[in-house]
Amino acid sequence: RLEAVIFDVDGTLADTERDGHRPAFNEAFQRHGVDLDWDVEHYGSLLRITGGHRRIAADLEDRGWDPDDADRVAADIHRTKTALFVERVTAGAFDPRPGLTEFVDGLVDAGIRIAVATTGRRDWAVPLVRHLIGDVVEVMITGDEVERLKPDPEAYLLALRGLGLDASAALALEDSGVGTAAATGAGLATIVVTNGYTATQDFSAAALVLPGYDEGRGDGTAPGDAGPL
Ligand code: XBP
Ligand code: MG
Numbered sequence: 001r002l003e004a005v006i007f008d009v010d011g012t013l014a015d016t017e018r019d020g021h022r023p024a025f026n027e028a029f030q031r032h033g034v035d036l037d038w039d040v041e042h043y044g045s046l047l048r049i050t051g052g053h054r055r056i057a058a059d060l061e062d063r064g065w066d067p068d069d070a071d072r073v074a075a076d077i078h079r080t081k082t083a084l085f086v087e088r089v090t091a092g093a094f095d096p097r098p099g100l101t102e103f104v105d106g107l108v109d110a111g112i113r114i115a116v117a118t119t120g121r122r123d124w125a126v127p128l129v130r131h132l133i134g135d136v137v138e139v140m141i142t143g144d145e146v147e148r149l150k151p152d153p154e155a156y157l158l159a160l161r162g163l164g165l166d167a168s169a170a171l172a173l174e175d176s177g178v179g180t181a182a183a184t185g186a187g188l189a190t191i192v193v194t195n196g197y198t199a200t201q202d203f204s205a206a207a208l209v210l211p212g213y214d215e216g217r218g219d220g221t222a223p224g225d226a227g228p229l
Contacts, residue, residue: 004138004170005107006159006188009118009125011175011195013132014094017047018197021085025052028081034073036060044197050119050149050178053078082121089128096132097193099214104133115139115163117155117172117182119146139163151178156186177201 010016022043029036036059038046049055057074061067088094107114114136118125122142129137139162146154160167167187174180174190176198183190184205192209194201203209 004113024085119149151181153185
């Protein structure tokens with residue numbers, strides 16, 4: 001029996017990457033005097049690297065920086081980025097993805113428990129999740145609690161441990177290939193709700209791939225509509 005659903009955050013609960021994290025990174029680069037400005041396309045390719053600190057360091061190294069310098073400067077820039085992103089979250093800059101609120105309400109009404117597993121920082125993840133889905137979250141694992149970020153399954157394994165459940169009693173909700181690898185690596189059946197950045201990624205390990213929470217089967221029919229027999 002299904003007892004819990006474990007949600008990813010970025011891209012799954014809200015469209016936070018392109019117009020949320022990306023401009024916060026760019027403003028942080030400016031404040032630190034680093035001549036870098038991630039456009040929409042380049043940022044999309046960098047999303048394969050989870051964790052803002054690692055993402056910045058990897059890009060600086062690609063531009064010829066010494067790895068130790070890149071890591072040190074990336075840590076400083078990422079602290080600023082985190083503070084800037086917290087400001088955006090507390091200003092209410094992000095809305096739930098269409099249909100998410102009704103989807104979560106339905107789960108809660110059915111007695112399904114809710115958890116979260118993200119590789120983002122706790123400073124912004126906690127207020128963002130509260131803003132997007134309220135107080136229904138029983139267990140919340142963030143990038144602050146894990147040693148290995150997604151695609152490693154650690155975040156999902158910790159969420160299952162927090163819930164006290166075996167993977168067979170839970171489902172993961174993800175938006176990306178990297179996140180799906182983490183969730184399925186923890187043994188979780190995974191539903192993917194794609195977005196602009198992730199629609200063309202490899203979801204062969206997923207149980208189901210949908211274009212949105214409110215778009216039925218993606219073929220124009222409503223959920224539950226069996227169509228012509
Ligand atoms: C999203 C991430 C994060 C965010 C930026 O993962 O990989 O790194 O892009 O947040 P998920 P930080 O979809 O699993 O939440 O800067 O706090 O890392
Ligand atoms: Mg995601």
